[in-house]
Amino acid sequence: MSDKKESFPPQHQTHQPGDEREMQPQPESFMKNYKPSGKLTGKIAIVSGGDSGIGRAICIGFAKEGANVAFLYKDEGKDAEITCNHIREAGTEALAIKGDISDADFCNKSVQMAVAKWGDLNVLVNNAAEQHVQESITDISESQLRRTFDTNIFGTFFLTQAAINHLGDGDSIINTTSIVAYRGKSVLLDYAATKGAIVALTRSLAASLTERNIRVNAVAPGPIWTPLIPASFSANQVEGFGESSPMGRAGQPDEVAPSYIFLASNDASYMTGQVLHPNGGTIIGG
Incomplete structure (x- = not known):
């Protein structure tokens, strides 16, 4: 990953959560330089x-x-197909499930499909989100x-x-929270309010599942170059995205996914109720 400051060409997408293949430049989301060591085998x-x-x-790293x-x-079929191909190229199996996580029935059916296919479940990542820019409450x-x-x-709960x-x-x-929490x-x-709620949910759920030895943690990314950015902000706002971070640039998805790999693995066996902060150097309490 480069530490040099980078500005993005003005761009905007009119739908949430956005299509990665339409972005310029393309985000670094294929974990090309990641060195695996079998942390999640099986x-x-x-x-x-x-x-x-x-x-x-996260999917490719896992x-x-x-x-x-x-x-x-949700409905980004071409992006989903690309992700599936890269999972399979990594040597494991993929299952892409289309739907809306705000629907409890869809969430139940999705989990049932995964368990039916592989007979087990070990890691859940609640990552899907949307945000909408408004100047005033x-x-x-x-x-x-x-x-x-x-x-x-509600999608995270369901x-x-x-x-x-x-x-x-x-x-x-x-769980995926955010620096804005x-x-x-x-x-x-409204987005910040949901991300604050996710922090509270993470800590509370961790406490409730300690006796079962199920660990619950979260990651709070800072400004990361993902489809949600051009899908949320105006073209001019996108141009300077991430420049206010201490590192002076936006992060890439590949710089965030290792936090999830760590938390999913036995390397994090003594961590629960915690939040990791890949955010380009902003000091956050908690």
Whole structure:
């Protein structure tokens, strides 16, 4: 990964969560330089929002470490196909499941499909999210507020509820929160609120599952170059994305996925209720 500052060409996508193949430059999400060591050999993982961005890098990283991976995606079929191909190239099996995680029935059916295919489940990554820029709290409609919470919070709850009875001793749940849960973001009020809720959920769920030895942790990325960025911000805002970080640049999905690999593996056996912060150098308490 380069440490040099980089600006992005102005660009905007009109749909959430966005298509990676339409971005310029393409995000680094294929874990090309990652050196695996069999940390997840024989494990079964489910990743929501795994078709692109951070989710794609997680899926491919898990596969490189030996896990079979099922991932959920909304409607980005071409991105999902690319992710499947890279999982298989890593030597494991892939299962792409299309649908909306705000639907509890879809979450239940997705977990059932993965368990039916492989007979087990060891790692759940709640990663899918959406965000919508609004300048004022009065600009946030009831439908937008409910939609953001439906995806980011209710989807996390529903998928966790569906998976929990299939997880056992030594297994892991990893949630994606955000730097904005700690710093706030004036134009992402509802999104930031959901990400703060995910921190609280992570800590509470970790405490409730300690006796079962199921670890629950989270990752709070900073500014990362993913499809959600051009799908959320204006073309001019995208151009300077990430420049305010201490490193002066946005991160890449490949720089975030190793945090999930660590938390999913036995290397993190003494960690639960914690949050990792791959954010380019911003100091965060908690």
